[in-house]
Amino acid sequence: SKKPVRVAVTGAAGQIGYALLFRIASGEMLGKDQPVILQLLEIPDEKAQNALKGVIMELEDCAFPLLAGIEAHSDPMTAFKDTDFALLVGARPRGPGMERSDLLAANAQIFTVQGKALNAVASRNVKVLVVGNPANTNAYIAMKSAPDLPAKNFTAMLRLDHNRAASQIAAKTGKAVADIEKLAVWGNHSPTMYADYRYATIGGQSVKAMINDEQWNREVFLPTVGKRGAAIIAARGLSSAASAANAAIDHMRDWALGTNGKWVTMGIPSKGEYGIPAEVMFGYPVTCENGEYKIVEGLEIDAFSQECINKTLNELLEEQNGVKHLL
Numbered sequence: 001s002k003k004p005v006r007v008a009v010t011g012a013a014g015q016i017g018y019a020l021l022f023r024i025a026s027g028e029m030l031g032k033d034q035p036v037i038l039q040l041l042e043i044p045d046e047k048a049q050n051a052l053k054g055v056i057m058e059l060e061d062c063a064f065p066l067l068a069g070i071e072a073h074s075d076p077m078t079a080f081k082d083t084d085f086a087l088l089v090g091a092r093p094r095g096p097g098m099e100r101s102d103l104l105a106a107n108a109q110i111f112t113v114q115g116k117a118l119n120a121v122a123s124r125n126v127k128v129l130v131v132g133n134p135a136n137t138n139a140y141i142a143m144k145s146a147p148d149l150p151a152k153n154f155t156a157m158l159r160l161d162h163n164r165a166a167s168q169i170a171a172k173t174g175k176a177v178a179d180i181e182k183l184a185v186w187g188n189h190s191p192t193m194y195a196d197y198r199y200a201t202i203g204g205q206s207v208k209a210m211i212n213d214e215q216w217n218r219e220v221f222l223p224t225v226g227k228r229g230a231a232i233i234a235a236r237g238l239s240s241a242a243s244a245a246n247a248a249i250d251h252m253r254d255w256a257l258g259t260n261g262k263w264v265t266m267g268i269p270s271k272g273e274y275g276i277p278a279e280v281m282f283g284y285p286v287t288c289e290n291g292e293y294k295i296v297e298g299l300e301i302d303a304f305s306q307e308c309i310n311k312t313l314n315e316l317l318e319e320q321n322g323v324k325h326l327l
């Protein structure tokens, strides 16, 4: 049987953590033959550490055959020791009266500390996924704080936007979501993201031709996907958690185990592809094979798409600028 791999999860006692850990432990992320050791990080606060103890009791009570160990941590320097996968979920939410700059600064503080800890103690091949918002900028901060690790190991979660877009397209066309290929989401995990179905196909047929309604694209589809997070908060009184955890599982599974040629969306550091400045943590269409992602290149960007890409890029550059002095 395989040797266990180490999976670190931060914010482990939060609502995404509760929807995520049991699925990782059951083998849904890394395969039904891959034992895992969970290295769980929460803030030192007594309430959070107690909540984490409760989650661990429940993990024990599942008696998962693949769960080879569970650790509780309050310090990233121990939580990230030798970790092969790191899911950075915990972040500072926006509190009442908090300015955007305060939010960026609070998260910059968390993600510089965690980036440095990964740099110091994680496996040199660690795959890092940042879920905590602002996810792209937090991933950028962690990457910049870990100069001894390959920059390509740091990614941000755009998969929830990708899955939301796929689901809207399936509903509009009346086709199965599983049959959708070649969907792309560009940019920031925020309402400015650009979900792009110009190249998408279902059963080999063009989704754009099938829908044939540019007004729907611009006035219904893009705003629906972009504001889906807010719609869920309005309906549920809490932010999306199970769907976010599901997207995190999808992202890590595809990165580790491959996509068989299927396009998925990942937030990854640009190397200049599609005119995005180097190092910007940008949502791109990718395929994955042998534990590596590869950007789908050579797609034509028309005027409307360029406009959308510029908008989400400018937002990311502003966020990046807002934390520059803290790095």
Ligand code: NAI
Residues within 6 Å of the ligand: 010, 011, 012, 013, 014, 015, 016, 017, 041, 042, 043, 048, 089, 090, 091, 092, 093, 110, 130, 131, 132, 133, 134, 135, 157, 158, 160, 161, 189, 239, 240, 241, 244
């Ligand atoms: P939550 O508030 O229920 O849980 C967050 C947990 O993180 C809390 O238990 C908190 O104690 C912990 N935490 C805070 N700072 C930490 C630190 N420095 N180290 C370790 N743990 C820390 O929040 P929820 O719903 O689980 O969401 C987590 C994050 O994910 C939020 O930032 C949210 O905005 C983001 N999110 C991102 C999505 C995406 O698509 N990228 C989708 C949905 C949520």
